[in-house]
Amino acid sequence: MGKKIFGIVGLVLLLGYFVTLVLHISANFDQYQWDFRSHRKAGEIFAAGSDPYDPSILFPQAKTSFLYNYPPVTLYFYKFFAQLDYKTAFHVFLIAKCILLIGLIYFWKREFLKTNASALFGLFCLLAFNSAVYRDLIAGNINLLEQVFLWWAFFLYLKRRLILFCTFCLLTASFKMTPAFFLVLLLIADDKKKYQYFVCSGLAFFAYLFVQYIVVPDMFTSGIRNAFAVVSERGNIVPSTFTLLSDIFNWLSKNVGVTTPQAIPFTITLIFAATVIFFTFKAYIRLNKLKIKNRQMVEVFLVCLVYALIHPRFKDYAYILLIVPAFYIIVNNRFTKANSFIFFLAVLVYPPFIIPGTEIVFTFFWKYYPLIVAYAIWGMYLYEIYFSGKQPCGLPPHQSFK
DSSP: OHHHHHHHHHHHHHHHHHHHOOOHHHTTTTTTTTTHHHHHHHHHHTTTTTTOOOEEEEEEETTOOOOSSSSSHHHHHHHHTTOOOOHHHHHHHHHHHHHHHHHHHHIIIIIIIIIIIIHHHHHHHHHHHHHHHHHHHHHHHTHHHHHHHHHHHHHHHHTOOHHHHHHHHHHHHHHHHHHGGGGGGGGGSTTTTHHHHHHOOOOOOHHHHHHHHSSHHHHHHHHHHHTTTTOOOOOOOOOOHHHHHHHHHHHHHHOOOOOOTTTTHHHHHHHHHHHHHHHHHHHHHHTTTTOOHHHHHHHHHHHHHHHHHOTOOOGGGGGGGGGGHHHHHHHSSSOHHHHHHHHHHOOOOOOSSTTOHHHHHIIIIIHHHHHHHHHHHHHOOOOOOOOTTTTTOOOOOOOOOO
């Protein structure tokens, strides 16, 4: 009874905290959702018959330096919001994202985690990976809608409804394209037609892009150019393996005098990516030999971690993807005494100030803290799979995903 009351009180406090955050964002609509402001303006420029991919047109009107780098067809999504005045559009988009977030958390809890620790999971969702959820809300990116599509795809994959899985994967990739990576799950699916689905999905994705190239070639090529444009964002804004390595070599150049070719960080990133893929594939082989019914769900979580660790521009809010895989292994790993410590590390938020004399710690630890936690979570999965006998991830052989 006491635990139930504690859980209810915890949920009420979390809800109050969440409402406070949303009200704060709403009251400062001129400061937040900068991605939405830029993308909505791109939709408005498109509706007026101009080129939203041209920075000389977009930047002065949007009062931002963010390039529009999504495929041309996505402009119709933002064209809808351009029909509303900015304040109304801002709040419609924010409310829609809040509804999606609440629904997604409920979906995670019911279909993937099946946990009664609602307050604990709610706290984890709000604070994990340097408050990725909050960072998503203030940025106003399309990321949360992508997460909804992607987790529905994972759910359908686990239900072995692979055609629908492919459909939702392609919907997820319709804006940023890189989530098409998750189609690799087809290659390890327990289905005789998996290669057929994989090829057809690849062709469908190619057709989606090719048709846009045929219809609006100039805008399409501009979008591709913008997508591959060199972006200076890094650190706590883009805590990825590539940006961390780039910062390390920049620091060595400025403070030690060690100058290296610009291709070195990219090359080492490829080595890191190959290493992550290699050890994850070995874990997959090991996991595939074990008779546990939750095997495919663990494989999905591993693919999520690989995607985050090898993505060259994995944004701060994109770490929402790792909330469920991280919480799952923290709760289910065998070292129960370490659970609280690992949970604490995952929800720890970097300080808003730098203590004198600790600048290097701030640069290479706090700014990349979500990435460091992601590597730790990935390592926990590998350890559980490699060294936990026949029952990895703390689950008995007959515990299943329903």
